[in-house]
Amino acid sequence: MNIELVLLEDVKNAVLKLYGQEINDNQIQLQNTRKEFEGDITLVVFPFLRISKKSPEKTSEDIGTFLKDTNKLVTEFNVVKGFLNLVIAQEYWLGAIESANSVDKFGIIEPTENSETVMVEYSSPNTNKPLHLGHIRNNLLGYSICRILQANGYKVVKTNIVNDRGIHICKSMYAWQKWGEGRTPENTGIKGDHLVGEFYVKFDQEYRKEIEELVQSGMEQKEAEQKAPSLVAARELLLKWEAKDPETVKLWQTMNSWVYAGFDVTYKELGVDFDKIYYESDTYLSGKDEVLRGLKEGIFYQKEDQSVWADLTGDKLDQKILLRSDGTSVYMTQDIGTAKKRFIDYPIDKMVYVVGNEQNYHFQVLSILLDKLGFEFGKGLYHFSYGMVELPSGKMKSREGKVVDADDLLEEMVNVAKKMSEELGKLGSLSKEEATETYKKIALAALKYFMLKVDPKKNMLFNPEESIDFNGNTGPFIQYTYARIKSVIRKANDTGITIPKKVNSGHILLPKEKELIKKIKLFPAALKESADNYSPAILANYCYDLVKEFNQFYHEHSILKAETSELVEFRLLLSDVVAKVVANGMELLGINMPERM
RNA sequence: GCCUUGGUAGCUCAGUUGGAUAGAGCAACUGCCUUCUAAGCAGUAGGUCAUGCGUUCGAGCCGCAUCCAGGGUACCA
Numbered sequence: 001m002n003i004e005l006v007l008l009e010d011v012k013n014a015v016l017k018l019y020g021q022e023i024n025d026n027q028i029q030l031q032n033t034r035k036e037f038e039g040d041i042t043l044v045v046f047p048f049l050r051i052s053k054k055s056p057e058k059t060s061e062d063i064g065t066f067l068k069d070t071n072k073l074v075t076e077f078n079v080v081k082g083f084l085n086l087v088i089a090q091e092y093w094l095g096a097i098e099s100a101n102s103v104d105k106f107g108i109i110e111p112t113e114n115s116e117t118v119m120v121e122y123s124s125p126n127t128n129k130p131l132h133l134g135h136i137r138n139n140l141l142g143y144s145i146c147r148i149l150q151a152n153g154y155k156v157v158k159t160n161i162v163n164d165r166g167i168h169i170c171k172s173m174y175a176w177q178k179w180g181e182g183r184t185p186e187n188t189g190i191k192g193d194h195l196v197g198e199f200y201v202k203f204d205q206e207y208r209k210e211i212e213e214l215v216q217s218g219m220e221q222k223e224a225e226q227k228a229p230s231l232v233a234a235r236e237l238l239l240k241w242e243a244k245d246p247e248t249v250k251l252w253q254t255m256n257s258w259v260y261a262g263f264d265v266t267y268k269e270l271g272v273d274f275d276k277i278y279y280e281s282d283t284y285l286s287g288k289d290e291v292l293r294g295l296k297e298g299i300f301y302q303k304e305d306q307s308v309w310a311d312l313t314g315d316k317l318d319q320k321i322l323l324r325s326d327g328t329s330v331y332m333t334q335d336i337g338t339a340k341k342r343f344i345d346y347p348i349d350k351m352v353y354v355v356g357n358e359q360n361y362h363f364q365v366l367s368i369l370l371d372k373l374g375f376e377f378g379k380g381l382y383h384f385s386y387g388m389v390e391l392p393s394g395k396m397k398s399r400e401g402k403v404v405d406a407d408d409l410l411e412e413m414v415n416v417a418k419k420m421s422e423e424l425g426k427l428g429s430l431s432k433e434e435a436t437e438t439y440k441k442i443a444l445a446a447l448k449y450f451m452l453k454v455d456p457k458k459n460m461l462f463n464p465e466e467s468i469d470f471n472g473n474t475g476p477f478i479q480y481t482y483a484r485i486k487s488v489i490r491k492a493n494d495t496g497i498t499i500p501k502k503v504n505s506g507h508i509l510l511p512k513e514k515e516l517i518k519k520i521k522l523f524p525a526a527l528k529e530s531a532d533n534y535s536p537a538i539l540a541n542y543c544y545d546l547v548k549e550f551n552q553f554y555h556e557h558s559i560l561k562a563e564t565s566e567l568v569e570f571r572l573l574l575s576d577v578v579a580k581v582v583a584n585g586m587e588l589l590g591i592n593m594p595e596r597m
Numbered sequence: 598g599c600c601u602u603g604g605u606a607g608c609u610c611a612g613u614u615g616g617a618u619a620g621a622g623c624a625a626c627u628g629c630c631u632u633c634u635a636a637g638c639a640g641u642a643g644g645u646c647a648u649g650c651g652u653u654c655g656a657g658c659c660g661c662a663u664c665c666a667g668g669g670u671a672c673c674a
Contacts, residue, residue: 031613046616082655168674309671330674357601357602358669359669360601360602361669361670420636450609453611459603459667461610466609469636476636480637484634487634537610545611545621552638559633597634
C-alpha cells in the first residue's frame with residue numbers, strides 16, 4: 001500500500017464532499033514535507049482556492065480535518081499558508097521498511113514473457129583507433145541504461161554496431177602499408193587498437209603535410225584537400241575493398257582483428273558486454289539495396305555525377321547524400337541496412353541508439369528516411385543523445401592525438417585507488433588477490449560514478465590535471481558506506497545478533513530513522529524516472545542522497561550499542577535495507593560493491 | 598545565416614509534473630578518531646539561478662527577446 005495513492009483518493013473525496021466539485025489527479029500536488037516543518041506529507045492547496053472560494057488557511061483547515069477524520073493513517077495536521085502538512089502514523093513507516101525488506105530486490109521489476117523488447121545500441125566504435133574518454137561515457141551510459149530498462153521490466157537486447165568498414169579504416173590501412181614496416185601487435189607488444197590508432201594519426205599528419213605542400217604550390221585549399229595523394233590512395237583502397245580485392249580484404253581483416261582483440265580487453269575492464277554484435281560490413285550492402293530501391297521508386301534522386309540523394313526539404317531539412325558519386329556508401333546508407341536487419345532478427349518494440357549529440361541531425365534524418373522507405377518502425381526510433389566530454393582545452397580529437405585514452409585512464413585510476421587504500425591501511429586483512437580486486441572495484445566506481453552522475457544530455461568537463469575524486473559525491477564514498485554497513489552486520493553476526501524479519505510495532509521512530517525510511521521508499525520512483533528519462537544520473541544521485549542520509553544517522557546514533565536489543569535489531573534491519581537498496585541501485589550503474597574497503 | 602542544446606557558488610555538478618528560506622562535493626577556514634570503518638561527520642564562508650520583459654496566488658523550471666558557449670548544417674563517421 002502506498003500512502004500517496006490513498007491520499008490522492010481521499011483528497012478527491014474531500015474536495016467533492018466539501019466543495020461539490022470533481023477534480024483530476026494532476027490537480028493534486030503531494031510532496032514530502034520539508035524538514036523544517038512538522039509533518040510527513042504536504043498537500044499544496046493553492047490549486048483548490050478557486051473551487052473553495054476561501055482563504056488558503058481555511059481551505060487547508062477544511063481538507064485537513066476531513067482527511068484526519070476519514071483516514072486513520074493521518075494522525076495530525078498543521079497549516080502553513082497554503083500548505084497542509086500531514087503527519088502519517090508510525091505504523092505506516094514501520095510497515096514500509098518491513099515490506100521493503102521482505103522482497104529480494106525491492107523496487108526492481110523483472111521482465112516477463114509479455115514484456116516489451118527494447119534493443120539498445122551502444123558503443124559503436126570505429127575500428128581505426130582505440131577507445132577514449134568519450135567512448136567510455138557512451139559505453140557506461142549504454143550499459144547502465146540497459147540495466148535500468150531491464151530493472152523496469154523490459155526485455156533488453158544489448159547491441160553494438162562495429163563501424164568496421166569505410167574510409168576511416170582505409171586511412172589506417174594505407175598508412176600501415178606505406179609506413180608500417182610490418183609492425184604487428186605481436187612483434188611490438190603494443191595493444192592492437194593502439195597500434196592501428198597510431199597509423200590513423202600518422203595518416204592525418206602526412207595528409208596535412210601534403211595539403212600544405214599543394215597549397216604552397218598554388219592549389220586552392222578545397223581542391224588540395226580532395227587531391228592530396230594520401231586521401232586519393234585511401235579512396236582507392238575503399239573502392240578495392242568494396243570490389244572485394246583479396247589483398248585489401250585480407251589486410252582489412254588482419255588489422256580489424258588486432259583492433260577487436262584490443263577492444264575486448266577494454267570492454268572487459270569496463271565491465272560492459274553485448275548480446276549481439278552487428279558489423280557494418282555485413283549490413284552496408286543491404287542498405288545500398290534499399291537506397292537503390294528508393295531511387296527506383298522515386299523516393300530519392302540521382303545527380304549527373306551518379307551520386308544519390310534524398311530531398312528532405314519537405315520535412316524542413318536539407319538534401320542528404322546516400323551514395324557517393326563513385327558508388328560507395330556513406331554512414332547513412334549503412335545505418336539503413338543495419339536497422340532493417342535488426343528488425344528482421346528481433347521482435348523489437350523500441351529501438352534505442354546511444355550516440356553523441358553531434359549526430360542529432362543524422363538520427364532525425366535516419367528516422368525520416370526509413371519512414372519514407374516504408375519501414376513502419378522508422379518513426380519510432382529513439383536517439384539517446386548524450387553530451388560531449390570536453391577537456392579544459394576543448395573537444396577531444398582522435399586525429400590530432402588530443403584525447404584521454406580509455407586504457408591509460410583505467411590504469412591510472414587503479415593506481416590511485418591502490419595508493420589511497422594503502423595509505424588508509426584498511427585492506428591488511430585481505431589477500432593480495434582480494435586487495436587487487438578491491439582496488440579495481442574502487443577505481444571503476446570512481447570513474448563510472450563520475451561519468452554517470454552527470455545529466456547525460458549535458459556536456460561534461462574532464463580535467464586530466466586533477467584526477468577523479470574518491471571523496472565526497474563519488475562512487476567510492478557510496479561503496480565505503482556500504483562496506484561500513486557490511487562491517488557492522490558482520491560484527492553483529494559474530495556476537496550472535498541476527499537481523500529480524502519483523503519490526504516491533506511499538507518502536508518509536510527517531511526523526512533520522514524516519515528520514516531514512518522515506519528515502520528508501522523513493523527508490524522505485526527514482527528507478528522508474530531514471531528509465532523514463534534515459535538518465536542513469538537520476539539513479540546515481542538517488543544513491544548518493546540515501547547514503548548521505550545514512551551517514552548522518554550513523555554518526556548520530558549507534559547501531560550495535562543502542563539502548564535495547566530491540567533497538568539494535570531494528571537499526572540493523574534499517575541499515576541492511578539501505579545496503580541492499582544502494583547495492584541494487586549501484587549495480588544498475590554497473591558499479592560493484594566491495595564487502596570491505 | 599539557419600537548426601539545435603546548454604548557461605545555477607571560485608571549480609565540478611544536483612535541483613521531482615511550477616510550490617515554502619535554491620542544494621551537494623571540491624578548493625579555503627574551524628572543530629571531531631580510547632567510542633559500530635575519519636574514503637566520514639558537524640560548522641564557517643561563498644548566489645542578481647546569463648540579462649530583460651511576460652504568464653501565475655507562486656518562476657531556477659513555462660513563454661518571448663537579447664547576450665555568451667557547444668554541436669550540426671549536401672559526397673567524414
